[in-house]
Amino acid sequence: MSLQRRLALAAALGALLLADQLFPPPLPGRAAPHAQVVVARDGTPLRAFPDRAHIWRHPVRVDEVSPRYVEALVAYEDRFFWWHPGVNPFALLRAAGQWAINGHIVSGGSTLTMQVARILEPTPHTLPGKLRQIARALQLELRLPKSEILELYLSFAPMGGVLEGVEAASRAYLGKPAKRLTESEAALLTVLPQAPSLLRPDRYPQRAQQARDKVLARLESRWGAAVVADARQEPVIAQTVREPLLAPLFAERLRRQRPRERRIDTTLDAGVQSTVEQMLASRLVVLPPRVSMAALVVDNATLEVRAYAGSADFTDSARFSHVDMVQAARSPGSTLKPFLYGLALDEGLIHSESLLADVPQSFAGYQPGNFQANFSGPVSVSEALQSSLNVPAVEVLDRLGPQRFVALLRRGGLKLELPRGAAPNLSVILGGAAVDLEGLVGAYTALARGGVSGKPRYLPDAPQEDARMMSEGAAFIIREVLESGGPLARTIENGVGARRGIAWKTGTSFGFRDAWAVGVSDRYTVGVWVGRPDGTPNPGFFGANIASPLLVDIFSAIDDGLPLPRTPPASVAPAKICWPLGLLAQAVPPELCHQERSAWILNGTAPPTFPDRLRGGSARYTDYRDAASGLRVRANCAAGEMRAVDMARWPAALEPWLNAATRRQALPPSWAPACSGAQAPEGGLKIVGISDGETIRRAGNGPAPELRLEARGGQAELVWLVDGRQVGRVPANRALLQKFAEAGRYRITVMDDAGRFDRVEISVR
Structure with a gap:
């Protein structure tokens, strides 16, 4: 060429x-x-x-x-x-x-x-x-x-x-x-x-x-x-062409995050997602208008999200279909209580059976009540958590400190939103802050991951973000407590929690605005929210009757594996403890052990019962009795020989709630006649107008009898209870009118802020 x-x-x-x-x-x-x-x-x-x-x-x-x-x-x-x-x-x-x-x-x-x-x-x-x-x-x-x-x-x-x-x-x-x-x-x-x-x-x-x-x-x-x-x-059969629409709000969220990618691979499981969406849709027929739902399923092993339902029905704008309630900040109700008790365990404040007072109490003017408006008296930490009692939770938070609690949650990966300019206070534990479902579910994974919480992962290449929420031992104890039952387990045959290995907690915000349920199994952590996105109340909607049945159904559908056997970590051990002192039974003389209970203790220590908020002095004291009569005496009024008796004192707020056998063991006898001027701890407050053992009769077919409840000798405010249920709080110089619509026996108790009380029993016929 x-x-x-x-x-x-x-x-x-x-x-x-x-x-x-x-x-x-x-x-x-x-x-x-x-x-x-x-x-x-x-x-x-x-x-x-x-x-x-x-x-x-x-x-x-x-x-x-x-x-x-x-x-x-x-x-x-x-x-x-x-x-x-x-x-x-x-x-x-x-x-x-x-x-x-x-x-x-x-x-x-x-x-x-x-x-x-x-x-x-x-x-x-x-x-x-x-x-x-x-x-x-x-x-x-x-x-x-x-x-x-x-x-x-x-x-x-x-x-x-x-x-x-x-x-x-x-x-x-x-x-x-x-x-x-x-x-x-x-x-x-x-x-x-x-x-x-x-x-x-x-x-x-x-x-x-x-x-x-x-x-x-x-x-x-x-x-x-x-x-x-x-x-x-094979015949040619084709379905009607429809746009794929699984996890629509989730997909929209990722699209905004990655607008340039042609294909976004996620961690969602299409089968689990479809199952969760169908479960939410099946409940719409029984929900009032404008009520929506949200659910999140996270794999504990990887923190990968398997299902994400941001609203109940993406096609129903009347139910705020385009509002993603997985990301919405809402009041968590009682769902933070497991973290409170877990952190208190780590702080050495409690063990699983520490004695708490579920009674009307005032914490510097803050007077929490329980969801059902009644009180149980002496309860353990386990009972308080299982029954979601408010007053004991506030009592523990008062000892831990609200600001420290919020700081520890933040350290563990759960950020609370407080009102603008507000500082953490005791209402935080009852819903006085805001969280989103995503953060709450991530925090609950700590119960299945040795106390380490994590941020839910939506993309396979997303980094794993972990944070220490509580110790491995505290996480084990809290999960054991939640798995042992609670209000929901008693309403479902065989107790789903104990049988399936699910630990869950419910929550209801003030005014029935938000109903929550969050649960943990070996494999998954699942969170459910039900409510109106616009924040209007739903009377009668609370976590246990609306959210938790959905939670259990989701677990039943997606996690059919048997729970794996768990052994306590080295920091946790079973032990016998004694009430009212709260100490190890082996360290308490038998006469001071009024009730023995089986507890989980952390790091080999059994913290004592909290100091009495109403009465000073040690929980152990020496009382003196007349050697001949056994009546109570003092040196300046004893007529004969005295003998010293070691006593264990219950918190003053709990004395009205003790049963007869415990009262005989815990409270000293009456004063000897020569010492009649001495005052018993419960003295000074007296119900007047009705007497112990009195019978009240209805007048024919007339209206239900209405009694005037009145007491003398109280200070500040008086709290009135009927069969443990608070019926009113009035100034000490005022009476309370109370109807007794049903026939039967009633126990009426009055208490003041100083811990004094009086009690009578009446019959209504």
Whole structure:
């Protein structure tokens, strides 16, 4: 070859390369800049966000499509695809000959690469258009490997209407991923792009079947006659095309976070997500208008979110369908109590059976009450947590300190939102702050992860963010307490918590605005919220009757494994302790152990009962009795020999609640006559107007008797209780009117802020 020819050839090649650089092919990044799909962990589309032309497209790789489809596609459309440079000259010559003989186009001679070029840059069916298509195909082959060119076809081939790509078509028409296509289905979707409007299986099943059979006939030599015969027997049945709509609010959230990604892979489990959404939808018929629900399921091992339901029904705008209540900050009610008791364990303030006072109390003017407005008297930490009692929780928070509690929660990964300018106070433990479901569920994972909480993960590549909420021992004790029962377990046959290994807690915010339930099993942590997103009350809606049954149903549906046996960590041990002192039984003389209880203790220590808030002095004291009569005496009034008696004192607020046997053991006897001027701790407050043992009779069929409850000798405010239920709080110099509608025996108790009390029992007939 002469120098001039070589130079000319080099110039021509240079011109071609320059043209290639100046006029590159329109690759997908520019062709569909806004098309997105959010998929579950197995590739199931959760929600598709179309491009500007409202196209549904699910980009896939070759290994995410059935090999049968790839075989059918290459064999039917371009059997030399893997070898040609983008153009098959023999196919082009054949097409030209057919055109010359018949006077019209019989076949286009296009390779798969040329079809991809036409998809990315549509050209007219003319000779210049065909030449442009050939040039673009050569450019694609220069830039991309064969597998990527094939993936462009798999993702962008027209499939009818707004569908593009085999994955979108398989999901929309067949309800399955392209990975699971049968031979018949693979042949159907292979031929569909040839005439997508005319061969849509949902509209023209007969045409689609004829075209499918044509493809199957071409594949008989490859697949075998028996396989093709079986494939022909499958009818063409396609479902109505619908946009995928699983976890719609979750998908919208991730789309905002990653607006440039065409495909967002998530941690959600499509099956678990569908189950949770169906459970929420099934409850809508019994919920009042405007009530919504939210649920979150987290895998404890990885912190990956398996289900995310931000609202009850994405299609119902009357229920605030577009408000994501997984992220909304709401009052948590009592759901923070497990963390309070766990942190108090770590601080050495309590053990699992520490004595607490569930009685009317005033904490510097703050007077909490229980949800049911009644009181139980002496309770343990375990009982207080299981029954979600408010006053004992406030008592523990008062000892721990509200500011420290909020700081420890923040250190453990749970941030509370307080009113603007407000400092943490005792109301925090009863819902006087705000949390979101996402943060609450992440915090509860600590009960299954040795005290380490974590931030829920939505993306496989998201970093794992852990924080120490409480010690491993405290987490074990709190989980054991919650698993042993509580109000819900007593209402469900066999006690679901103990049987299934689920530890849960409910919560209800002030005014019935929010109903919560959060539970932990070995495998999952699940959180449920029910309420009105606009914050209006739902009277009668509380965690135990609305949220917790849904929580248990979710666990039953997604976690059928038996709970694994758990052994206490080295820092936890069982022990016998004694009330009222709260100390280890082995360290307490038998006469001072009024009640023995089995407890979990942490780090080998049993903290004593909290100091008495109403009465000073030690919980252990020495009392003196007359040796002859056994009555109580003092040195200055004793007539004969005295003997010393060691005593254990119950908190003053609990003395009115002691049963008869405990009162005889715990309270000293009456004063000897010579010492009648001494005052007993319960002295000075006296119910007047009614006497102990009195019978009140109804006047015929008249109205229920109404008694005037009045006492003398009290200070500040008086608290009146009937059978342990608070019925009123009035100034010490005022009476309280109380009706007794039912016949029976009633125990009436009055207490003042100094811890003094009086009690009478009456009968109503």
